[in-house]
Amino acid sequence: MDPRDLWAEALAGVLARPVRSALTTLGTVLGITTLVITIGVAATAGNQIVGRFDALTATSVTVKVPAPAPGSEDSGPLVPWSGTEAVGRLAGVESVAALGDSPATNSVRVRSNDVNAPGDTSGQTLAVLAASEGVPAGVRGRMTAGRFFDAGNVARHDQVAVLGDQAAKLLGISRVEDSPAVFFKGQSYTVIGVLGGMKREQRLSTAVLLPSTTAGDRLGLRNVTHVLINTALGAAQQVARQAPIALAPGHQDSLNVSAPADLSKARDNVESDVNGLFLVLGLVSLVVGAIGIANVTLVTVMERVGEIGLRRALGASRRQVAGQFLLESTTIGLLGGVVGAALGIAVVVAVAVTKEWTPVLDLTLAFGAPLAGALVGLIAGLYPSLRAARMEPVDALRAPS
Known part of the structure; x- marks a missing residue:
């Protein structure tokens, strides 16, 4: 039998009972769809770990x-x-x-004036730290008033200070245009700025920051x-x-x-968790689909005993008979794989659009899913096709139609 004739016969057998073939294909469709959705959503969700991971912590x-x-x-x-x-x-x-800090400067009595009046509450216990010029960018903060000290202040050992926003509020300092001063440990320091909006080292919001040279000279x-x-x-x-x-x-x-932890490991862990959760469901659906294909193919063999006997009597070999039914079951599995892959990809894209994610689709998965469906059909049709091939022509022709 020519391979083209074999394919035509198999396709005719599938299309002869379209409703039955469609219902048989449904199990494979569900299995392949579940697998594609599982792998696609897992890859898409894992990819979002990098984007949705706390950027501050990650950097x-x-x-x-x-x-x-x-x-x-x-x-x-x-x-x-x-x-x-x-x-x-x-x-x-x-x-x-x-x-730079030390236990000796973590709790310093800081005042916004140098007058000791009865009932005066302008003094606050604050931390005093030495700092480099890059602190605003280092803590991802911004100057809410004035400016931060620069390299010139550091080189001149200027007695200037920058307050954290909460420290400034506690000391009653909101403006620096008039060059307010703070006093601690017998020294005065001109406040030139207020630092706020810190996303790192929030403890600095209640601290006094001094140039590194000044802090070294005055406070050690x-x-x-x-x-x-x-x-x-x-x-x-x-x-x-x-x-x-x-x-x-x-x-x-x-x-x-x-x-921070390696983001690629976090992404891989998410993919692994999602895959482990849904992969079993997809495999169960494939098994159900394979059983359905095997059952329907076996019923088809029993219904077509007369046809099998006639083909054998006209010279068809056992291999050709087995190949016809095996090709029919493989075709059903292939169709289920194609439909399942299309539905799965559509669902993955829909989920990504709904969540405003970037869909991650593997071309290997898109082309491999139909092949997986065909493999399921091939395996499911082995027993029915072998049973059809073992029929003797005489017995098959004598069987009731």
């Missing part, structure tokens, strides 16, 4: 510098204030800032204790590995680096 790297060991002050600081410049040159770094805050690094999305892991080397070459193991 924030913090380096903690330990306090110098007793007696090691003469050898110089572990991380110099100028070390932030080396970090700023690393690929993927958007901003970097350094802070000479050492960097924290380095705040903001990176481009996806660069945090690389920067976390390189920053300690840039800050303290040869002593990078002494620094404690806090970096």
Whole structure:
């Protein structure tokens, strides 16, 4: 039998009972649709992890510098204030800032005037920290009043200060045009700005920030204790590995680096969880579809015993008879796979549009789903086709039609 004739006969057998064929195909359609939806939605949802992951957390790297060991002050600081410049040159770094604090300056009585009057409540207990010029960008904040100190203030050791927005409110300072001053530890500092809107290190909202040189001269805050690094999305892991080397070459193991988790692992975990939840359902649907195809094909064989006997009597071989019914079941599975893949892709796109996501569709899945359906049909038709091939022509022709 010519392969084209075999295909024509198989197609005629499928189309001879369109309703039955459609109902038989439905099980495969449901199975393939479920699989495509499962894999497509899992990939799409996993892809959103990067986009919906907290961008602040995903791009924030913090380096903690330990306090110098007793007696090691003469050898110089572990991380110099100028070390932030080396970090700023690393690929993927958007901003970097350094802070210096100590237990002795975490609770300092700060006043907005130098007059000790009875019942005066202008004094507040605030933290005083040394800071580099890049702190506003480092904490992702903004100046709500005035300006932040610059390199000139640092170089001149100016007695200037920047208040956190809550500290300014507690001290009753809302404007800096008149050069208000704050007083603590017997020194006065001119307030040149108020820093607010901080998304990192919110503790600075109730703090007084001094230039690193001024804090070192007046309060002994000479050492960097924290380095705040903001990176481009996806660069945090690389920067976390390189920053300690840039800050303290040869002593990078002494620094404690806090970096966000790898986003690719989070995305893979989401895909794995979603796949594990729905994959069983898809496989069960495929099994049900395969059983349906096998059952209907077997019934078809029993109904067409006379036809099988006639074909065998006219010279058709067992292989050709088996191939005809096997091709019919494979065709049904293929049609189910095509329809199921189309429906599954449509559902994935619809879900993505509804959630305002970017749909992630794998071409391998789109083309593999029909093949999977055909494979299911092929496996399901094995037993019925073998049973048809084993029929003897005489017995088949004697069987009641």
